[in-house]
């Protein structure tokens with residue numbers, strides 16, 4: 001006779017997610033079960049039905065179809081069906097026949113699953129326990145969010161990322177010199193915020209030309225997938241807000257700034273972080289702000305975290321720079337005059353910090369320190385430093401602490417980070433070669449006329465419609481504008497000797513890539529045509545009016561080491577921010593007018609990753625205005641040697657005078673001499689004042705080293721390869737060694753679906769645990785605890801039921817056969833908003849309790865691994881039967897285990913609270929002391945920290961323990977199996 005009767009409740013062993021099933025009918029051979037919650041009906045063979053009867057016992061809380069709950073006290077049977085008896089939530093005695101149990105009841109909790117006979121594989125249970133352990137370790141690790149990205153560990157970047165991502169709602173200007181890695185810093189900050197739960201949504205606004213580069217960098221280096229939004233994509237969303245289509249949205253500034261409707265949609269979303277690249281283009285003047293500035297101002301007003309990126313913050317003038325700082329902190333930056341006055345004071349602070357370098361302070365050094373040390377705690381350090389009885393150790397500590405305090409309390413360092421090549425070091429040499437050429441007659445004619453006739457310049461401006469001094473500096477453009485009929489005129493590239501010179505240069509350096517930059521789009525296009533027609537050289541053009549796809553295609557054609565083209569011709573703006581460090585020849589076909597633009601050009605090649613000296617070529621017409629501009633750059637400010645960061649000051653002071661001197665050697669000499677004088681005094685100020693402070697602040701070597709060491713610890717974590725092996729195996733991912741520390745991962749036939757990067761029947765991906773190997777290969781991903789595959793596997797285990805029950809056999813000479821033990825794993829549960837990142841103090845923490853049949857706690861005597869290696873697996877059906885036969889006993893052990901675990905909770909809570917207070921109280925004290933001196937510390941930052949502290953305190957206090965997993969262990973003698 002079949003054990004099934006209509007109305008009985010069963011669950012599927014293999015598909016527990018179907019919910020609670022009801023037997024519809026049965027005969028001798030088959031049973032049909034309806035799973036109402038998932039609207040599925042299944043028919044099984046009676047003899048092998050993978051089903052378990054649901055039977056609750058005393059103390060279980062069950063739900064009726066009508067929604068009310070019953071706490072089971074007893075049960076009885078009527079016509080093969082169970083009727084539960086107990087109290088409802090109002091304390092009334094009620095009966096609930098099993099047929100009226102809620103279909104939606106889930107059996108995911110370890111206790112329910114165990115008692116309903118759902119047992120997982122033993123190795124799943126092992127993996128679950130290890131996952132809990134590693135998850136807690138990684139969540140609290142100081143390198144969280146910084147260790148996974150595929151990057152070289154460069155100290156100034158690590159310092160900035162660690163400092164900025166640790167703040168409440170970071171709002172900073174990342175202003176490292178060109179090519180030092182601002183994108184990487186922003187990526188690190190974003191990654192850390194995301195992993196710690198402090199940010200979930202970010203909007204990234206970048207110039208059109210850089211969208212693809214950002215997309216690729218975020219994916220390849222940070223394994224972050226972003227949604228790239230443009231008008232076409234947005235239209236596909238119809239009436240819905242397209243900015244809601246992803247957590248991380250990347251959009252082109254040109255597109256958004258020109259489109260008020262899309263701006264309103266972007267503003268309507270909730271973001272945690274706004275990133276704006278090449279922020280010097282956000283122009284502002286006291287009279288009027290540009291549309292970009294206005295748009296970012298509105299967004300920055302509503303979004304907590306803001307990162308602005310620019311290598312040349314003052315390119316558009318000091319006022320504009322000030323306005324950008326104001327975007328970050330409107331309260332702090334209210335008056336430009338005050339801001340400039342404060343900057344004067346930085347000279348004294350920098351001098352004081354430099355004075356600290358002296359081993360024993362002489363009188364002038366003491367004076368310099370005395371002039372800025374204005375509070376009791378700094379004063380105490382200074383006294384210690386100069387006290388005759390303090391020993392070398394005390395002095396060293398006081399020196400380091402005072403240095404930190406001075407840096408912290410003065411200057412713009414909290415809002416702006418600027419690293420320069422000078423102190424980062426290790427960058428290649430720049431070599432300039434100037435090739436004088438004779439101007440062709442078409443240009444010479446005009447130049448001679450300009451020499452002879454002072455009034456001709458005005459005429460020329462009217463005739464060409466060009467501006468001054470462009471008309472003098474870009475002679476090809478001038479020639480083209482003068483042509484009566486531009487369509488029929490001989491194109492300039494036919495006779496311009498720079499074109500033939502370039503063709504020869506390309507032949508001479510046939511094996512090398514050459515980047516050519518010209519000021520105008522039209523020049524770049526003409527030049528490419530000239531190269532093709534005159535020399536058969538195909539060089540793609542890269543300019544601001546190309547579509548994104550065209551630009552990326554051009555860049556890819558250039559980047560391809562084997563098949564690619566030798567040269568790429570760019571216009572000024574078209575190439576800004578791009579990575580071309582695989583090439584070390586730069587041809588400046590003409591010169592830009594602003595020193596910062598010149599630096600931007602060289603910065604395309606002189607970037608992290610450049611391995612060769614940089615060859616800069618400038619072909620120039622003898623005696624032309626262009627040659628005079630070149631002299632200004634070389635003699636007035638050494639513009640080609642290394643970035644100096646004062647170009648904007650020089651341009652602001654002499655830009656106009658230089659424009660007037662472009663036709664006159666005598667006045668040029670004067671302008672050069674004056675520029676040189678200002679250049680040198682600015683350099684001296686830079687080294688003494690604000691920039692010196694900025695430099696000292698942009699990287700604190702001690703902290704950077706500590707962060708690098710923490711990352712190094714995770715890189716070398718021996719537990720990771722072991723865990724990975726086990727997890728890949730259990731999730732059904734095939735892993736094949738390719739040699740050279742590289743693995744190839746592919747979905748196996750039994751793989752659990754939905755793992756990132758792996759789809760059955762598809763290729764999979766190559767990956768390595770080794771940072772160096774990953775960096776050397778674009779096509780190889782870097783595996784770490786932070787890789788999406790690991791995070792997904794760990795998340796699935798911790799959020800789901802996988803491995804939360806198991807049964808194993810133990811052969812032990814000292815324990816009689818047939819005894820039951822229960823290995824219970826409890827985990828702390830601490831509901832709190834994600835933004836609090838409570839995991840850094842109290843991640844889900846495992847408490848393991850091992851009980852023998854009598855309820856004695858053996859946890860301290862028998863370790864998890866010690867026990868696990870002696871266990872033997874058992875067939876699922878046998879396991880189910882064993883559990884069924886020990887129901888009551890197991891219930892008792894579960895209750896007893898809970899009481900045992902509860903005893904551990906207070907010490908866990910206390911330790912977490914201590915960790916939290918140590919960390920936050922220290923930070924609060926530091927910030928409050930800072931705020932008294934440095935107005936860049938915002939009051940809302942301090943208040944937010946206080947609020948955070950009390951919210952964390954309450955959340956940790958409310959921590960509870962929940963049973964997470966249970967393994968039943970049954971002893972056997974040597975013969976039994």
Ligand SMILES: Nc1ncnc2c1ncn2[C@@H]1O[C@H](COP(=O)(O)OP(=O)(O)OP(=O)(O)O)[C@@H](O)[C@H]1O
Pocket residue numbers: 150151152153154157176177178179180181182183184185217310311576577578579581603604607608609
């Ligand atoms: N830590 C790093 N590891 C590996 N590569 C790096 C690292 N930092 C920077 N790079 C590489 O150096 C180049 C320059 O970095 P990035 O683009 O971030 O500089 P940037 O300061 O934003 O430049 P720009 O001023 O031109 O916008 C990029 O190709 C980047 O991938």
